[in-house]
Amino acid sequence: MESFLKHLNVFSLVLFFFALPISSALQVGFYSSSCPNTENIVRQVVQQRFNADKSVAPALLRMFFHDCFIRGCDASILIDSTTTNQAEKAAGANGSVREYALIDQIKTALEQACPQKVSCADIIALATRDAVSLSGGPMYSVPTGRLDGTISRASEVNLPGPASTVSQIQQAFSARKMTLNDMVILVGGGHSIGRAHCNFFQDRVFNFQGTSKPDPTMDKNLLTKLQNLCSLTFNPATFLDQNTTVVLDNEVYNQMKKNKGILQIDQELALDPLSASIVSSLAANNKLFRQSFVNSMIKMGNLPGTGGEIRKNCRRQN
Known part of the structure; x- marks a missing residue:
């Protein structure tokens, strides 16, 4: 079968973008009433970090992919391990994932502005979008309204590697x-x-x-x-x-x-x-x-998660 992109012109791609299906739980501007300054707060913190270290952009892209690929986009990658559970971040494939402290910093700022309104899963999606834009990539609207997962297991992490075909x-x-x-x-x-x-x-x-x-x-x-x-x-x-x-x-x-x-x-x-x-x-x-x-x-960000709460602390379940 010939490649989809081989015949897809720019105009049809624009139409495809606006026709992308969005999960019924997600919508652009989800926090416009409950926490109207959400996206500004996220961008300000990411901008500050980016100014100090441009490698934050690939780090957030990696975090976003590795989170969404396991249980959908539910921030399960942010949960710390405990004495009774090895969480996703403890898996070998996630050993190079970083910038957890940046997500904590954004969460702290949002909790001060709007306590327990913005999910950690949405913070990852928004922060990644902003890092992409700051790196010269496109700026785009991110549907939000994700919930945070309550399950995170290292044993479930099965990601393709750099030597995969x-x-x-x-x-x-x-x-x-x-x-x-x-x-x-x-x-x-x-x-x-x-x-x-x-x-x-x-x-x-x-x-x-x-x-x-x-x-x-x-x-x-x-x-x-x-x-x-x-x-x-x-x-x-x-x-x-x-x-x-x-x-x-x-x-x-x-x-x-x-x-x-x-x-x-x-x-x-x-x-x-x-x-x-x-x-x-x-x-x-x-x-x-x-x-x-x-x-x-956007399609990756729409992978349905198993989330059911908005965490007060991104590193642990409520």
Whole structure:
């Protein structure tokens, strides 16, 4: 089947955006009466943090994805472990998730303004949107009204990794009623900003699939650069997009097409027949990427959660 994006023009994408289904529990401006300054408060705190450290943007994107992928968007990733329960954040796949303190800071500010009105799940969604915008990505309206979950188990965390195949990650997205296009847009877009440490890709540069040789598909200049980097002993990191490193745009897809994907999955997106045409479409048109990214982010944010309360403290159930 030919790629959906191959035939989808910009005008139809705009129509698709306005036709996106929103969960009946969610609506844009949900807090307009109960806590009318919600979005301003969130943005002010995120702006302050972003000014100090631009890596907050990829960190929040990662938190958003990892939360929504397990029990839907219910902030279950924020719950701390106890002596009787290992929570989601204790799972190995969530070891690199950070900025929990930023969510706490936003929650504290909102509790002072409107006690127990704004859910932690909505804080993650709004903060992620603001971080995307501050990184040069699109600003978009976020439907809100999510409730916070009361269950968080590390044993339930099963996320695709950087060495997963396109087919494997597509299956993970399909299980959540998201398409191949959503997968390419969100994986690529999420890797448009941020960095990866050598331990996530050093097999590609030294011992690809146990061959004792580097990945033959990698650009030779990039390979030399990464081999030198990863020969250091402190597990250094490099930007996933080697060009517009801190700007959320479509350049990462152009890097993929030049065999400059850092993570194996990034390079596979450009090489696999399932996704190659989508990568080409997004690489050629940043406006298409921006509109597609908004559509897929909203779709991800609409994954139904199992929440049933508004937590007073995002780190524990009421």
